[in-house]
Amino acid sequence: MQQELPRIGFVGLGAMGNPMAARIAEAGYTLTVADADRDRTAEVAERLGAATAGTLAELAAASDIVVTMLPSSAVVGEVLGGETGLLAGLAEGAVILEMSSGVPDMTRAFAADAAERGIALLDAPVSGGVTRARSGELAIMVGGEDDGFARAEAVLQTMGSVIRTGPVGSAHAMKALNNLVSAGGFLIGIEALLIGQRFGLDPALMVDVLNASTGMNNSTQKKFKQYVLSRSFDAGFGLDLMVKDLGIALGVAHSTGTAAPFAGLCREMWSGSQKYLGPGKDHTAAARFSEMLAGTELGKAAEEAAEK
Template identity: 35%
Template structure:
């Protein structure tokens, strides 16, 4: 597999769009499809990618199909039907699903792809848009080693590839990662607003958070948006964070693991969505806490 390998990207949201830019810069011919055609057209104009009219068309002209969609329903919808990915597959075409979805849905999609003669790699990614741009994602691959090796040259442009295990383990690992990510963001938001409300200079507080045992990479790359929320671009919208929190609780129920912190975090996310924060970045939890404090002081 080389830069002459034809790649399709299904879904050109924040992450999928960044993948288009990254792979076009590496020289790959890329065909894209997005439910909202205007977004695909905009990315194509900037990158030289080709826009397909349907997922079937995109898959039918490609060797590797990267899927980057928001949820289980969107992923299933893009695969199924006469205009879906599966209908367009040629024997040996690899479908690499980077979406964050329920592991049970991953198994269902893999069966559909393989039943049509394709290769399936369960492959969520961990990181932000900036991680895609820098090629530093954690790529969580589930499936047969030979299938992962088939698409590894493409995935190597996106980040470090981890073979987690058989199909479904990539999706499961992503749910586990997001359990921790959501907790870190909630904890940082509470600590930051608490220090600020108690009279500590926010910049000093953040310096200390970074200097000690709490100085995780997440704190480093989120500092600017915590200190300047008015300039925050949406890297991970709260509606998607809330969806992922639901995946966490569903997995915990199936495995019998008590997750009281994850339950509290999902409730905090639900409250933010109720207050109109769905389209805001995950860091806006801090802004929501300030809003709740103001309401409390008025009451």
């Protein structure tokens, strides 16, 4: 019975939030949407047949479950708190799905605040990027209590498949650590291509060999030819967000007293890339920082060789 579906609020209609909200709407849920950008809010509301609200507290009052998909935990904190914030408007028994990539300790604090009002907050960050957000095939990690999860599970499944990771905050830690492994694989792979190219190997050939061998990783398979050798640098996941996630991962390392030299340097290199390239770049553009250090540009050698 359609009437019995929980009413959904969705805050943050960016690269990811936009297609995720669309999945929820398509599944037949009543939806109220909000974004810092009012024009975007209006556009999305119209397109999805969703409502808008004067304040976040009003959006909350019209929702049983609220999804947040925002740039950072700091922004989530702003959106939750204050007199016109989400917590002020939500009824007891409501559920917040914090689907941004966030800071585990901050998320735990948010959940504690929410719990005091009888509201369940789960962290539910995603992997898969814009493409899988559109097709509803995201990998969704979920941290938090069973009760809240039971009430929100069906909504999550409109967006992708779910893996439970443990108590609240654990999914945010997992997400950041996944991106650490992803960022490390990207960086070591790019450095290897650069060393090889300077020696005289063809980078595209190297990618093929890596993919047939033990050097294979997600970046050798899905990023190097597609976004780096092609020079398009448009995978759709921002460098600034990657640096944020690495900061979260290393923050967990530090707060747990875990020495992790390789991870530590990984973070610094990505952070250095961001400084070198400036804000607003795609994360695959980090290859250009490594190219600068190597004194060559990927693909050049191959082209030069081809010209001979």
